[in-house]
Amino acid sequence: MDNFALAKLLFPDVTASPEDMEAKYPQRDLPEGAFVTRIGPSPTGFVHLGNLYNAIIAERIAHQSGGVFYLRIEDTDNKREVEGAVETLINAMEYFGVHFDEGATAEGDKGAYGPYRQRQRAGIYHVFAKKLVEQGKAYPCFLTEEEIQTIRDEQMANKEDPGIYGKYAEKSRSLTLDDIKANIDAGKPWVLRYKGEMNNERIVVEDAVRGKIEMPRNFADFVLLKSDGIPTYHFAHVVDDHLMRSTHVIRGEEWISSLPMHIELFKQLGWKQPIYCHTATLMKIDVSEEDPEKQIKRKLSKRKDPELALAYYQQEGISNDVVWEFLLTLLNSNYEEWRAANPDASYMDFPYSIEKMSISGALVDMDKLRDIAKDTIARMDAETVYSNWLAWCEEYNKDFAELLKKYRDRTIAALNVGKNGKKPRKDIETWKQACDFMSFYYDETFKGEDDMAEQADEESRKAFFAKYLAGYDHSDDSSAWFDKVKAITEELGFAVKPKDYKKEPEKFKGSIVHITNMLRIALTGRANAPDIHEVSHVLGEDIVRSRLSKWA
Ligand code: GLU
Numbered sequence: 018m019d020n021f022a023l024a025k026l027l028f029p030d031v032t033a034s035p036e037d038m039e040a041k042y043p044q045r046d047l048p049e050g051a052f053v054t055r056i057g058p059s060p061t062g063f064v065h066l067g068n069l070y071n072a073i074i075a076e077r078i079a080h081q082s083g084g085v086f087y088l089r090i091e092d093t094d095n096k097r098e099v100e101g102a103v104e105t106l107i108n109a110m111e112y113f114g115v116h117f118d119e120g121a122t123a124e125g126d127k128g129a130y131g132p133y134r135q136r137q138r139a140g141i142y143h144v145f146a147k148k149l150v151e152q153g154k155a156y157p158c159f160l161t162e163e164e165i166q167t168i169r170d171e172q173m174a175n176k177e178d179p180g181i182y183g184k185y186a187e188k189s190r191s192l193t194l195d196d197i198k199a200n201i202d203a204g205k206p207w208v209l210r211y212k213g214e215m216n217n218e219r220i221v222v223e224d225a226v227r228g229k230i231e232m233p234r235n236f237a238d239f240v241l242l243k244s245d246g247i248p249t250y251h252f253a254h255v256v257d258d259h260l261m262r263s264t265h266v267i268r269g270e271e272w273i274s275s276l277p278m279h280i281e282l283f284k285q286l287g288w289k290q291p292i293y294c295h296t297a298t299l300m301k302i303d304v305s306e307e308d309p310e311k312q313i314k315r316k317l318s319k320r321k322d323p324e325l326a327l328a329y330y331q332q333e334g335i336s337n338d339v340v341w342e343f344l345l346t347l348l349n350s351n352y353e354e355w356r357a358a359n360p361d362a363s364y365m366d367f368p369y370s371i372e373k374m375s376i377s378g379a380l381v382d383m384d385k386l387r388d389i390a391k392d393t394i395a396r397m398d399a400e401t402v403y404s405n406w407l408a409w410c411e412e413y414n415k416d417f418a419e420l421l422k423k424y425r426d427r428t429i430a431a432l433n434v435g436k437n438g439k440k441p442r443k444d445i446e447t448w449k450q451a452c453d454f455m456s457f458y459y460d461e462t463f464k465g466e467d468d469m470a471e472q473a474d475e476e477s478r479k480a481f482f483a484k485y486l487a488g489y490d491h492s493d494d495s496s497a498w499f500d501k502v503k504a505i506t507e508e509l510g511f512a513v514k515p516k517d518y519k520k521e522p523e524k525f526k527g528s529i530v531h532i533t534n535m536l537r538i539a540l541t542g543r544a545n546a547p548d549i550h551e552v553s554h555v556l557g558e559d560i561v562r563s564r565l566s567k568w569a
Pocket residue numbers: 056057058059091254266267268269
């Protein structure tokens with residue numbers, strides 16, 4: 018076979034050489050030890066937590082080392098592509114504060130190593146495909162779907178490895194240049210296959226997360242270019258990560274099984290392979306479907322688990338800081354220890370390290386996320402909480418955004434209630450829940466939720482509110498205020514000390530807890546609410562009087 022003639026026949030339009038490509042995409046001029054990383058998501062329209070999980074690792078190790086982090090859109094699989102998916106992806110990454118130095122952007126490409134969308138790089142892959150054909154390392158294959166299915170069935174029946182290799186590759190490998198020419202002239206579709214070698218060798222890859230991975234070496238004639246001339250993931254990955262000069266490839270562990278193909282290609286093309294970091298799959302604890310008594314650990318599923326979608330965190334208003342903190346606790350075993358020692362530091366100051374990553378499945382525990390959310394928001398000052406919450410409302414709850422803008426000062430004062438003591442209140446976990454939790458601060462959204470009747474009979478209630486309002490002095494400090502509450506409590510025959518009431522309930526109409534619950538319900542609609550004296554001062558005298566007088 019004249020390989021050069023074959024290469025020309027298959028790629029008549031390719032004029033550039035591999036050397037031209039090397040010159041066009043030179044080694045990056047970066048300081049020693051700087052890492053170049055990327056994420057390569059497919060635009061399926063579904064951006065998942067795993068995308069962000071890998072993005073955080075890649076972003077951290079690139080930026081901590083003074084390197085480059087870029088976004089490459091892996092759109093080689095036409096069938097999976099969804100209209101607007103690239104924008105969705107870019108917006109999601111932006112929302113979560115992931116900043117790329119180069120790559121695909123909503124306005125086009127940024128950076129000297131593009132295009133950053135694989136379908137636009139077809140011409141680049143063809144240069145190397147042609148080279149492999151010239152070297153006798155790749156060949157066109159005209160097997161039809163049916164022929165491949167027949168091979169698959171035979172392999173299944175014989176319990177053999179699936180794929181085109183050995184005797185299964187003979188038909189395509191033995192075509193002459195004339196046969197190939199005739200097929201092409203007849204318009205028969207073809208794919209370009211790598212010419213694998215039957216062997217019993219093994220490969221060893223030093224994975225930065227998992228250590229040594231040993232596997233059988235590739236022996237299959239796997240596909241490099243599909244019939245539309247677009248590469249498979251395998252070929253595109255190798256060409257792109259070489260030319261874009263990635264030093265580290267961070268990707269999910271589902272790609273480990275394809276490593277032999279990638280290693281083979283790096284070797285054949287004479288390129289240095291990047292350092293691989295195969296990350297753990299996101300898992301959750303769930304009850305077993307077979308036995309509801311049993312708990313099982315399973316992969317997060319798109320169908321069953323809304324928390325797998327990044328959009329879920331946006332819609333719920335889970336702050337991007339919280340999601341970062343949460344993922345960092347999954348990613349580095351020492352993150353929580355570091356956070357405890359550095360409560361006020363930004364998570365960006367955490368010295369992230371690949372070595373401290375776990376390789377068993379990463380457990381996504383939403384209770385833990387909620388705890389982190391409460392702690393993170395409790396650490397923010399009220400102004401920051403206000404502006405982050407408002408930004409979310411502008412997008413997801415426009416009516417509430419109007420309230421927040423109208424009552425800016427009151428809101429900030431409300432956010433400061435119980436914030437500055439030794440044990441700050443941790444009432445807010447998501448922006449969506451904040452709209453509900455804080456609703457009582459605004460007459461527009463205030464509503465009675467808890468039942469006043471559970472606290473006292475109507476007569477005591479009316480008597481209490483009448484007396485309370487009569488003696489109410491908005492300028493009372495907290496202890497003067499509370500003395501008054503105690504005095505009325507006693508006067509109405511309620512126990513000032515809850516334990517007295519507990520001991521001899523028949524002697525009292527109730528206890529001070531019932532009295533303060535009534536006050537809370539009247540002021541906030543709920544028995545469980547922040548400090549009454551502080552809340553009253555946030556609301557102001559007019560609102561306090563108007564809400565309480567309804568009950569007197
Ligand atoms: N396109 C691949 C995916 O979406 C990316 C794998 C990689 O980062 O190399 O899973």
